[in-house]
Amino acid sequence: MNGGTGKAIALHVAVIAALFALNFVLPAYHHGVLARVMVLAVFAMGYNLLFGYAGLLSLGHAMFFAAGLYGAGLPMVHFGWGVPAAFAAGLVAGILLSLVIGLLALRTKGVAFMIVTMMFAQVGYLLVYYFGSWTRGDEGLVIQQQARALHFGATRLDLTEPVTRYMTALALFSIVLVATLIVVRSSFGRVLIAIRENEERTRMLGYDTFANKLAAMVASGAICAAAGAAYVILFGYVGSTFASIQYSILPLLWVLLGGAATTLGPLVGTVLMFYLIDGSGDLLKTYAPGWNISHLGIVGVALILLVLFFPKGILGTIRDRWARWLP
Numbered sequence: 001m002n003g004g005t006g007k008a009i010a011l012h013v014a015v016i017a018a019l020f021a022l023n024f025v026l027p028a029y030h031h032g033v034l035a036r037v038m039v040l041a042v043f044a045m046g047y048n049l050l051f052g053y054a055g056l057l058s059l060g061h062a063m064f065f066a067a068g069l070y071g072a073g074l075p076m077v078h079f080g081w082g083v084p085a086a087f088a089a090g091l092v093a094g095i096l097l098s099l100v101i102g103l104l105a106l107r108t109k110g111v112a113f114m115i116v117t118m119m120f121a122q123v124g125y126l127l128v129y130y131f132g133s134w135t136r137g138d139e140g141l142v143i144q145q146q147a148r149a150l151h152f153g154a155t156r157l158d159l160t161e162p163v164t165r166y167m168t169a170l171a172l173f174s175i176v177l178v179a180t181l182i183v184v185r186s187s188f189g190r191v192l193i194a195i196r197e198n199e200e201r202t203r204m205l206g207y208d209t210f211a212n213k214l215a216a217m218v219a220s221g222a223i224c225a226a227a228g229a230a231y232v233i234l235f236g237y238v239g240s241t242f243a244s245i246q247y248s249i250l251p252l253l254w255v256l257l258g259g260a261a262t263t264l265g266p267l268v269g270t271v272l273m274f275y276l277i278d279g280s281g282d283l284l285k286t287y288a289p290g291w292n293i294s295h296l297g298i299v300g301v302a303l304i305l306l307v308l309f310f311p312k313g314i315l316g317t318i319r320d321r322w323a324r325w326l327p
Helices: 003-022 028-053 062-078 083-105 110-130 162-184 187-197 199-204 209-235 246-258 265-287 295-309 314-321
Strands: 149-152 155-158
Touching: 003 028, 003 162, 028 162, 028 187, 028 209, 028 246, 028 265, 062 083, 062 110, 062 209, 062 246, 083 110, 083 149, 083 209, 110 246, 162 187, 162 209, 187 199, 187 209, 199 209, 246 265, 246 314, 265 295, 265 314
Parallel strands: none
Antiparallel strands: 149 155
C-alpha cells in the first residue's frame, strides 16, 4: 500500500467516523437533514460514477432514482410488502431500467446521449401521471409509519425513529462510498477513466468500450435506485417531483460543486448545496426581513464565486493544487 492509498483510506474512514459521531451531537433539525443529505449523496455518487469517471453526461438520472422510489413504494402501498422485499424490488427496477436504457442510449454519443437520456426520463415522468390511479401523480403516496420497520423475529426496528433512520442512511452511504472507492481504484475504474479521456484509443488497445460503458450505466442506475428505495423507506413519501427533470439536474450540480471524479465530491456538493439554499433563506429572514431579495440570488452569487475559485469543484480543485492523492 503506497502513501497515497493509505491517506485515501484514512480520509474515507475519518469521514464515516465523523458522520457517525454527528449522530450524537446534532440538534433534531440538522440530524434529520443530514440523514436526508446522506441518501441524496448516494444518488449523486451513482451519477458521479457515470459522469465523473466514464465521462457520460446524462440528463435522465431522475428515472433511476424514481425507479427505486416507485419500485419500493408502490408494493408497500398496494401489496403490503415489507421493507426488505420493497428495497429489493426498487433495486431490481433500477438495474433493469438502466440496462434497457443503456442498451439504447449508449448507441449515441455526446449531446445526442444527453438528449436521449433526457427524453427517456421525460417518458418516465409522464408515465407517473398516466398511471395516476396507482401513483397519485403530484399528490403522491405516503407510506404509513407501521410499514417502515424491519422485523427480526419478535424484535421490531422502527426506521422512522430518528437515530435508527440516521444510522440506516449512514450504513447505505458507507457501503456505497467504500464500493465506489474500490471500483474507481480497480482495473474497471481505470478503463472508465481511459474511455472518458480518449474512447477511440481505449478501443484500439483492445477494450470493449460499449460493454464497459454499459456496466457503468447499470452500476450507476443501481446506486441511484438504491438511494430512491432508501428515500421512500426512510422518509415515507413517493411523488412525481422525484421523476422530474429537476432531479436529473440536481445530482449534476452536486457533483460539479463537490468535484467530478472524486469519491467524496458528491457528499461535499450535496451538503453545500442544501445548506447554501436553506441557510441563505434563513439569513435573509433574520437580517433582511423587509428586503425583496430572493435567497436564490445569494445562491447564484455563491455558485459564481465557487466556479471562479474552484473550477473543478471543491475537492477536484484541492486535488489538482494540493492533494494529488485524493481519489
